[in-house]
Amino acid sequence: MLSTAVAARHLRLAGARAASKLQPRAPLLSHTAVAFATPTVRNAFRSLPRATFASVASADKKAFTADQYPYLKRDQSFKKLTDGDLDYFKSVVGLSGVSQDEEDLEVFNIDWMQKYRGQSKLVLKPSTTEQVSKILKYCNDNKLAVVPQGGNTGLVGGGVPVFDEIIISTANMSSVRSFDPVSGALVCDAGCILEVLDNYLAEQGYIMPLDLGAKGSCHIGGNVATNAGGLRLLRYGSLHGTVLGLEVVMPDGTILDNLSTLRKDNTGYDLKQLFIGSEGTLGIITGVSILAPKRSKAVNVALLGVSSFDQVQAAFKRSKDELSEILSAFEFFDRASIDLVKQHLVAGKNDPLESPHPFYVLIETSGSNKDHDDEKLNSYLEGLLTDDIVQDGVVAQDTTQFKNLWAIREGIPEACSKTGSVYKYDLSIPVPVFYQMVEDMRARLEKEGVLGEDKNVRSVVGFGHIGDGNLHLNIAAKSYSDEVANIIEPYVFEWTAKHAGSISSEHGLGLFKAPHVHYSKSPSMLALMRRIKDMLDPNGIMNPYKYLPTE
Amino acid sequence: MSNLRILVACKRVVDYAVKIRVNAAGTAVETANVKHSMNPFDEIGTEQAILIKEALAKSKGTAEIIAVSCGPNKSQETLRTALAMGADRAIHVETDEELQPLAVAKLLRAVVDKEKPDMVILGKQAIDDDSNQTGQMLAGLLNWPQATFASKVELAEKAMTVTREVDGGVETVKTALPAILTTDLRLNVPRYASLPNIMKAKKKPLAKLTVAELGVDIKPRIETLKVAEPPKRQGGKIVESVDDLVDKLKNEAKVL
Ligand SMILES: Cc1cc2nc3c(=O)[nH]c(=O)nc-3n(C[C@H](O)[C@H](O)[C@H](O)COP(=O)(O)OP(=O)(O)OC[C@H]3O[C@@H](n4cnc5c(N)ncnc54)[C@H](O)[C@@H]3O)c2cc1C
Numbered sequence: 001m002l003s004t005a006v007a008a009r010h011l012r013l014a015g016a017r018a019a020s021k022l023q024p025r026a027p028l029l030s031h032t033a034v035a036f037a038t039p040t041v042r043n044a045f046r047s048l049p050r051a052t053f054a055s056v057a058s059a060d061k062k063a064f065t066a067d068q069y070p071y072l073k074r075d076q077s078f079k080k081l082t083d084g085d086l087d088y089f090k091s092v093v094g095l096s097g098v099s100q101d102e103e104d105l106e107v108f109n110i111d112w113m114q115k116y117r118g119q120s121k122l123v124l125k126p127s128t129t130e131q132v133s134k135i136l137k138y139c140n141d142n143k144l145a146v147v148p149q150g151g152n153t154g155l156v157g158g159g160v161p162v163f164d165e166i167i168i169s170t171a172n173m174s175s176v177r178s179f180d181p182v183s184g185a186l187v188c189d190a191g192c193i194l195e196v197l198d199n200y201l202a203e204q205g206y207i208m209p210l211d212l213g214a215k216g217s218c219h220i221g222g223n224v225a226t227n228a229g230g231l232r233l234l235r236y237g238s239l240h241g242t243v244l245g246l247e248v249v250m251p252d253g254t255i256l257d258n259l260s261t262l263r264k265d266n267t268g269y270d271l272k273q274l275f276i277g278s279e280g281t282l283g284i285i286t287g288v289s290i291l292a293p294k295r296s297k298a299v300n301v302a303l304l305g306v307s308s309f310d311q312v313q314a315a316f317k318r319s320k321d322e323l324s325e326i327l328s329a330f331e332f333f334d335r336a337s338i339d340l341v342k343q344h345l346v347a348g349k350n351d352p353l354e355s356p357h358p359f360y361v362l363i364e365t366s367g368s369n370k371d372h373d374d375e376k377l378n379s380y381l382e383g384l385l386t387d388d389i390v391q392d393g394v395v396a397q398d399t400t401q402f403k404n405l406w407a408i409r410e411g412i413p414e415a416c417s418k419t420g421s422v423y424k425y426d427l428s429i430p431v432p433v434f435y436q437m438v439e440d441m442r443a444r445l446e447k448e449g450v451l452g453e454d455k456n457v458r459s460v461v462g463f464g465h466i467g468d469g470n471l472h473l474n475i476a477a478k479s480y481s482d483e484v485a486n487i488i489e490p491y492v493f494e495w496t497a498k499h500a501g502s503i504s505s506e507h508g509l510g511l512f513k514a515p516h517v518h519y520s521k522s523p524s525m526l527a528l529m530r531r532i533k534d535m536l537d538p539n540g541i542m543n544p545y546k547y548l549p550t551e
Numbered sequence: 552m553s554n555l556r557i558l559v560a561c562k563r564v565v566d567y568a569v570k571i572r573v574n575a576a577g578t579a580v581e582t583a584n585v586k587h588s589m590n591p592f593d594e595i596g597t598e599q600a601i602l603i604k605e606a607l608a609k610s611k612g613t614a615e616i617i618a619v620s621c622g623p624n625k626s627q628e629t630l631r632t633a634l635a636m637g638a639d640r641a642i643h644v645e646t647d648e649e650l651q652p653l654a655v656a657k658l659l660r661a662v663v664d665k666e667k668p669d670m671v672i673l674g675k676q677a678i679d680d681d682s683n684q685t686g687q688m689l690a691g692l693l694n695w696p697q698a699t700f701a702s703k704v705e706l707a708e709k710a711m712t713v714t715r716e717v718d719g720g721v722e723t724v725k726t727a728l729p730a731i732l733t734t735d736l737r738l739n740v741p742r743y744a745s746l747p748n749i750m751k752a753k754k755k756p757l758a759k760l761t762v763a764e765l766g767v768d769i770k771p772r773i774e775t776l777k778v779a780e781p782p783k784r785q786g787g788k789i790v791e792s793v794d795d796l797v798d799k800l801k802n803e804a805k806v807l
Contacts, residue, residue: 297586354745382746393745394745397589398566398589399567399569400567403568
């Protein structure tokens with residue numbers, strides 16, 4: 001079975017015109033042929049990761065979330081699904097919008113990390129906003145709990161049910177509604193896959209303002225619901241700025257139509273902001289209006305080898321001075337990250353640098369004039385080399401190399417998960433102490449005797465978006481164990497709180513971090529959040545057990 | 552093994568990931584404001600020359616690698632890439648005229664006459680015009696042996712053994728040097744241009760020649776009548792039922 005990233009990489013090469021001539025007989029790249037028509041892209045992306053889960057899940061039946069975390073108790077005020085309910089749903093979405101098949105359900109019940117497994121008996125796939133409205137109204141009237149799901153790539157267990165919540169998938173809502181080639185405002189259904197949108201915009205000379213490793217599977221609605229950050233945030237800012245409007249179905253079925261394409265609109269509370277990052281706890285996002293920037297004509301990528309984290313910071317500081325407006329990404333990863341990619345993924349087959357370095361930096365520039373950008377980048381890189389801030393580096397000479405370098409960075413999360421199980425933390429930490437977190441964690445796990453080649457924990461890796469002060473700390477282990485979890489938590493959260501960081505910079509809270517929000521938010525803020533939740537979702541049917549700590 | 556001089560042909564083409572468009576007049580592919588890179592098969596050729604040089608160095612031999620590109624001023628970017636990968640010097644034959652394979656082969660023959668290399672490496676084809684002719688024509692003009700579509704190359708004293716991918720298997724040929732080699736996709740994986748080498752490449756010699764200096768007639772022999780895009784592929788459809796499928800196959804696709 002092909003890995004997700006590999007498949008994604010192949011498919012990403014897909015638009016390539018020369019596919020057939022470059023690979024006349026190269027069987028490795030034969031996937032390229034399938035991806036020209038949009039629906040095919042989508043299906044191919046969907047089926048690859050999911051099929052993996054299904055086979056793994058059936059091989060060794062993963063324990064239910066409810067059994068793994070006994071503190072979770074089903075809210076008995078929620079109704080259990082009956083045949084009558086099913087009949088109603090079928091009358092709303094038709095037979096093709098209902099799935100009860102057990103094997104089918106597995107892929108919706110189990111999350112991307114295969115850490116959580118819910119017990120839902122029903123997936124609904126509405127294809128219009130009106131259908132979503134009817135479904136939610138019925139669920140609210142009957143106290144049936146639901147969990148909204150997009151591409152199911154979330155990393156905090158937010159998109160899968162805990163008990164028997166009905167899964168409402170946006171998979172069948174995947175049309176572009178309009179695009180304005182003058183303003184760049186794109187209006188689309190929530191179930192559009194991020195990469196499909198990006199390819200659509202590329203045709204028009206525009207680009208999605210966000211990009212992440214899960215682009216081939218995640219839905220724009222899921223991105224908005226998690227307020228996803230990703231690889232372009234440094235350049236284009238967060239979704240709180242780029243989302244122009246939303247269409248949301250409230251739990252009582254009300255359709256909140258705020259699909260504005262205006263950049264400026266100061267008429268009342270900015271309600272859409274409440275739903276950005278609400279992780280399916282307030283309503284279902286059915287439509288998104290987002291401002292797309294022009295796609296840059298000239299894009300460069302360089303990968304640098306650096307000997308210390310201080311020098312990573314020095315390189316970053318200089319990039320702001322010297323690359324300034326053309327800088328579009330400044331990503332960092334450590335040697336442990338690249339070791340895992342080399343071990344598990346095709347992307348890591350060829351180490352781009354001749355000898356290993358403790359740290360790597362991936363820099364991307366995007367601008368409108370290649371000569372101008374090349375000159376800036378070259379003089380920046382020469383300066384780094386001359387002043388011994390970086391020790392080695394490569395610059396992509398063509399799009400293939402460009403993609404291969406990015407594939408290494410984007411492959412890290414997947415490579416981590418190949419070890420077996422990953423403890424994932426995405427933390428906002430002041431850049432000066434950024435890497436100390438990784439070192440302290442390594443030392444702690446070593447001291448407790450659980451880290452090593454023959455131990456449960458195989459590797460502690462640090463990577464992330466330096467430009468945004470966002471560290472991804474991934475602890476790759478053979479399998480989840482309470483022993484290891486207790487060594488890591490709450491230490492990692494206490495450490496972050498002590499350094500005035502955030503325990504979730506971009507993945508959100510979901511099921512995983514709900515009990516820990518207090519490390520980053522005060523009791524009065526949490527109380528207000530609770531009141532908002534109770535007001536908008538009085539029956540508590542929207543994605544229960546998650547997001548806010550239980551009283 | 553002693554000393555070798557290797558000439559590598561490097562063509563500047565529209566980057567392979569760019570979605571090409573036909574120009575408004577329908578006479579050619581739009582090349583203005585489009586990302587260009589070295590022809591991928593020439594990148595493989597350059598890498599192969601460097602691998603040969605590295606292997607020779609182990610047995611106290613040497614090799615000089617000369618990258619050659621024919622085309623407009625911007626071709627020098629492609630040559631700098633070759634130099635950054637590891638070529639020793641570069642020759643740019645500058646012209647803004649359209650160059651067809653025969654013209655390029657003649658220009659390369661003129662360069663070969665000046666430089667007297669032991670081997671000329673070319674891509675099996677360029678991904679823009681897909682001609683797959685230049686290497687063979689050059690062999691003909693020089694009356695040199697040729698080994699095309701190479702997927703493996705082994706060098707011995709003034710001779711090389713080349714594995715070629717042919718329909719239904721591989722074929723191994725041996726030829727004396729000097730000879731022409733054209734590269735296939737699986738010959739090697741080209742290296743990245745490293746920062747220190749990119750800096751060094753700026754100081755490596757890049758000589759400019761004109762078509763007139765080489766005394767070659769580059770007049771096109773083939774006239775392009777029309778360039779058109781392939782018909783648009785229609786998106787897939789999701790059918791509701793088997794009956795629906797049969798109906799569509801009968802009445803829309805008309806295959807039943
Ligand atoms: C390889 C990989 C790389 C990643 N990289 C990044 C990264 O760089 N930056 C980053 O921020 N994140 C990253 N993520 C995690 C990221 O949060 C998700 O990939 C993405 O934003 C979620 O989209 P989805 O459609 O898969 O949502 P899902 O996983 O299906 O759902 C996520 C949450 O949103 C809710 N939800 C989904 N759709 C809707 C809707 N229409 N209305 C209301 N609620 C909804 C769900 O209930 C759930 O709580 C990565 C994930 C993977 C697997």
